Amino acid sequence: MSASVIELEGTLHQRVQKLLPWAVLCRLPETEQRLVNEHATSCAQCRDDLAWQRKLQAVELPAGPAPDMEAALARLAGRLEERPRAANGGWMRWALAAQLLLIAGLGMRLLTPAEPAYRLLGASGGAPANLVVVFKPDTSEAKLRSILQASGASVVGGPTSSSAWLLNVPAPQRDGALTTMRANPAVDMVEVLQAAP
């Protein structure tokens, strides 16, 4: 069994010494900033080091030889290619399509999730759903949020038994949101949802 190396903080002074550069930058968590402030009131060396580092950090370095940005971007543009959407599994896609047709045809009143559809905090209240989306199973919550934010969509209901989410997007943005989400690899399927008659 190999021995694990335990990093010792050393004395308080040594610990503070290591934190000084980020104290100058105001980049320390509050507890560490307080530690530095308190120690520095009684440590001339740390105060001197802080002053020296402020001077050093304020010196703007001369710019070296730099490439031309627009020329570089033009050269990169030729290397960008349309990314194919990831291939989807066969029968599940038809099952999802079938459920979405049912939802579109019968409207929200016939939506019957296996577990009760819970109301999300921040859901759009009385706004009707006009899009239904299914994300890939491994889509993280943070990724899902960023896709919704980028599309201007708010969640009205879901998830259903087949993991569909009901969204509301303001009418003028709906088609743009549809296009954006369809092009996103994390989106398995997105369709327009017709309001119940």
Added chain:
Amino acid sequence: MLENRQGAGRRLREERSEASEVRLIALIEAGDKLAFTQLYRAYFPRLTRFLGRMTRNPGLIEEVINDTLLVVWQKAHTFNHSSRVSTWIFAIAYRKALKGIGALDEPLADADDTVGAEALEPEMALSLQQLQSNVALALDALTHVQRTVVNLAYYHGMGYDEIAAIMDCPVNTVKTRMLSARTRLRDLLAGPMEHAQ
């Protein structure tokens, strides 16, 4: 002792910038080339400054930046929000730079004290330009890992956690490298900094 108001104001600006970049990544994931161009133009100057301390070759700087942003274009769907967008992009750039430059743990310039004695004359009244040049020379005398930590902290304002993520090393290693770098810089710059305005 140190202003936290300055830190709070900067944090607010950074949060807004981060939210904007997260949105761009989501759009890029959906294949939005305009969003990609916007992100490219935002990061090109920052990455040029960062890479300019690792190599003087503008062709290589462009190659690393383009390879980095190509990865962002192709792998936007893998960004999992566990770090800031800037940390993710700088980490890719750092790895690309190490491959491209074949960096070894050696100074960019001669590491002996002759650098200090000849180039950094304490008796001379230093112009700002001369001070900038002396600081740049002193940075070149550091090992590449020391220089990278100093660069990311002082000239890109990054915290030790972010630097650890970018350099793929423990936080304590970042702090130790910074302490060694500071000691070396202080030796090299004692005279010039004393006479600096």
